[in-house]
Amino acid sequence: MVKKQEEDEALQNNLLAALPEAEFKKIRPLLTEVFLDLDEVLWEMDEKRRFVYFPTTAMICLLYDSDEGVSIEVGMTGRQGMVGVVTFIGDSRMAKRAVVQREGKAFRMKADDVEEEFANCPDFQDICMCYTQTLIAQISQNAICNRLHTVEQQLCRYLLVNHDNLRTKTFSMTHEQISNVFGVRRESVSLAASGLKDRGLIEYSRGTLTILDRPGLLKAACECYEVVREQYDRILSKYIKIHGA
Amino acid sequence: MVKKQEEDEALQNNLLAALPEAEFKKIRPLLTEVFLDLDEVLWEMDEKRRFVYFPTTAMICLLYDSDEGVSIEVGMTGRQGMVGVVTFIGDSRMAKRAVVQREGKAFRMKADDVEEEFANCPDFQDICMCYTQTLIAQISQNAICNRLHTVEQQLCRYLLVNHDNLRTKTFSMTHEQISNVFGVRRESVSLAASGLKDRGLIEYSRGTLTILDRPGLLKAACECYEVVREQYDRILSKYIKIHGA
DNA sequence: GTCTGTATGTGCGGTGAACCACAAATAGAA
């Protein structure tokens, strides 16, 4: 890896880093670094948006608001992905809200530029499409997970995904916030979390949660984590060599 | 509508019918009509397949086999869609099994031809992409539905989708078969079905189920049916004028 | 008509999570 490249923060995003150097240089001027605040809405439901986001240190969550008044996560992403695949697939209207779940940085690109690069740059197009396939894989697995697995298993999975994207073992999140993306009660999350705490897998206190035993979490999580991760690695393996996490 | 066109069975598939006439004529020779038997596997998990399918009277189900030994539907389609979007998105490997759920006819196209037309025919490409967006919408809604809604609500939704795709009110399906795609016990399906029967919404007997009161089913179903349908209509509205179902 | 396998109905105990209400702990503001 070239030092100069490493210093460009945009390369912290896996998809941008996956671009061949020539393509990256072409696209780089189209990217603007932005700081995303907690709970900021990047994409309102059914809205046509002007930007696509490539997070680096932020995490974004795709939420659906049910008739029952509950919000549920259908997908989430951080440095491993992007927000706004509907820009090049379909009619640019997302049936979900994209909300910032962990504040941090991202690089954004105008929707028009995305469409143009998508049409003119085969590598960019292929990377976007491959990411879309991993997104489908993730959403599919969420459907399965919601049917089959307990809150505790899902919590483990959620923490592992956060760890992969944020590359830190401590997150600021309350049980309440987690319960909102899971579509379950706060008490159910507290119960699951306290079980994991008793077994020494995590610790937490007043809005801060720390992973103590990642291998233990992996064992306690459902298969869904590995299934999604394997597909991500396989589909994007031609571009991304990493994953020494 | 031109009579001659109506007589081509391939036009019973919404996506093929959506093609401009010139494009359709170009693609038509690449299509082969096939009969799909119940439980036939069109796409094995992780397998690279040589054909993409456009069902006309058959229905196909995307199944995931969990570690627990349960199969669960993540999506399904009939004349409204196609099977094999991974051919043009990503690496052509599907993480699910595509299984025939209602036997019937479909038109298939070689994966190579699909890739070529996708690259050379903008309308075909756009229709495929738009369908992919509706598929994402469907899978997302399944994730939500699995979290929030009862077996009875899901059963109603399932029957409505079958009705839309098959355009018939009687289906041959046992409670057992339904329970397998739902990932629930057979008894749970029986219980839900008997509730709907008591209210005069459906009737059934030994592997045959008939919709008696579609508006009633709509009311008994969860919002998910309408949400997915509205997105399908909206996203493909530029191509498909129909839906007088 | 009888036999048999498939399809559906029913009952019972168990579990995960919902819903409701309130208690305890703690960090930050006053």
Add this chain to the structure above:
DNA sequence: TTCTATTTGTGGTTCACCGCACATACAGAC
């Protein structure tokens, strides 16, 4: 230091679904 709002813990009840076991009922084969 005390107060207050936020975060987390706990208990009791209800509900949907599971898992198991078994009863019925029907259709087709013989």
